Amino acid sequence: MKANCWHGKKDMRVENVPDPKILNAHDCIVRITSTAICGSDLHLYNGFNPAMQPGDIVGHEFMGEVVEVGKGVQKLKVGDRVTVPFPISCGSCLSCQRNLFSVCENSNPNAAMAEELWGHSPAGLFGYSHLLGGYPGGQAEYARVPYADVGPLKIPSELDDEQVLFLTDILPTGYMAAEQCDIQRGDTVAVWGCGPVGQFAILSAFLLGAERVIGIDRFEYRLRMAREKCKAETLNYAENDVHHALMEMTGGRGPDAVIDASGMESHGLGLAGAYDRAKQAMMLESDRAVALRQAIMAVRNGGVVSVPGVYAGFVDKFPMGSVMNRSLTIKTGQTHVQRYHHHLLERIQKGEIDPTFIITHRLRLEDAPMGYQVFNDKQDECMKVVLKP
């Protein structure tokens, strides 16, 4: 089959690789009909994950048709149409039973590696390095899906792929980011990053009762989408002093909750940004946290800092004093997709959410490398790339 493989920094290649096989009784094989490129994939593309090996198949936002099931699979049948959550979860460990699917205790076969870096291992993820299991990803024609009765969500035939594809990751991610904010009536929420995750976080914050949501980015087309499609107020951080502007907008109190939807590659202007870039380039810190630091400093006393943005290692100059002295709460995590996808599917069916507005590029799987480049470089007003195998 054809698959999009990582070969090094900014080097993706669509190659012929062996078809996946059922390896365990609870596996199924999915023939992929739609798959997307995620902001998380850009961290791999830009070489920030040292546990990638040349030839690794990437991609974790995919859906399709079940073409084969293992002997132990009970709920899924050949022919079912499914979306596949990006965290691989066993469904029976203590974490899974508590709906903490992305920290499943059993699904990372390379858990020992993750324990060295993080103390404990989270769940394995599709196409996201050997640190998180070494599972082939879903930017391919077929994928093996472990624990087939736990993850995949059956999709009714009247919905088309594009309406439900983002149930695999970014829609639940934006939703969980907003849910973590514990939004009360009248709250103001500020969101750093107006990429796909940021857009869905804004949308969800309003769904969950926020009165004002402020989207922050430097790309005008992304800010425009946040204003026009998600009804946010926006701030261009290249033109404004973000902290100052936020204080002005909130009477000096600060937003009630802040969301970092930009992650470890967040971009900084001026001194602070250069400082992080230099340190990261010299391997002194692994993650740049420009947006996260700014978000922490801006949130009101006693507020919530919600972090869907991905971090991998160590962050420098983390303002713990601000967190502690001002009674802040930090909530974060890879999304527990299985906790949210039923509910969000219902909302899509009822017409309350239409996630298709973020799709700007539809490409063939063969064109994946171009898709990465366009998405990474924010060319051609790119917001979200969907690939059709």
Add this chain to the structure above:
Amino acid sequence: MATQEARHARGQDRRHQPRGWDDGRRSNSGQAGDEGLSRALGWFSIGLGLAELTAPNAVARLIGIPEDDSNRRMLRAFGMRELANGVGILAQPRESGWMWARVGGDLMDLAFLGNNLRSHESQPNRIAAAAAAVAGVTALDVLCGQRMAQDGDSQSHGANRLWSRHIDVRQTVAINRSPEEIYTFWRDFRNLPRFMSHLERVDVQDDRRSHWVAKAPAGRTVEWDAEVTEDQPNQRLCWRSLEGADVDNSGEVRFERAPGDRGTILRVDMRYTPPGGIVGAIGAKLFGEEPQMQVRDDLRRLKQVLETGEVTVAEGSMALTHPAQAWPSHTQPALTQPAHTQTANSGR
């Protein structure tokens, strides 16, 4: 999820020793990791120091401060400091003093950046950000400095752990199943090869006796007869090899109900006495593997088998080629057929 404590005992009753007094693997790998970290920091210091000394303008531009005389002088001074630090770290990689010098250096950098921020901007939020930055210290530097200091303390206790007769392994895992279920699974020794990677087969002879066949390096096998020495159902199970074993060994597994109805905490103690007596503890390998790691991975697989019914595998993970893999029978390749059936059948 699995935690481990492994020691190379010297004949005392293991359970009465203070836990973690000689945590072989963890401190070894910790040292290696920290040394890597500190070397990287050392080279960073040298690189940054040289750049600050020789190209202060470029550095000033890179970090975005004005290229004026006073900044250049400052950067040169920082350059000297970084260079001295870097050489110090690399020359004496176990010396945490130099690491703490780096931490101090970071604070200097921050104070400097803070000054610059203040001189250009008087907006209150900028000053707040600078102050916040100055108050922060480098996580990595502090981490490295602390861990190296700890290792220095613990090294004095480790002096006599180099040689001993046994390899002792202690591992713990929490499993989301009742003690009864886990005990029943374990008590049927034929199940052990499903998660113990080095075991090829266990034949149960009667209620107390069994015959074990394990893989050894270079395609060989080792075998032994074992007997149950203690059996408290759902609580504790002990066994040991009998006379004539290729590798003398014994094991104890305890099943403790976890508080709050959260399954079972399983504790395993195993002791191996390889032929030839004295074991070089640091280089001790069992069946070609680090014994602590091996048992830890075994318990991880036990948890997978009991909680999910299968051993988790990914195409790109080591586990795929793992002999302990519980292959579903319809895809079962030749792996089911133990490679050494004949030797194994000969028994003893």
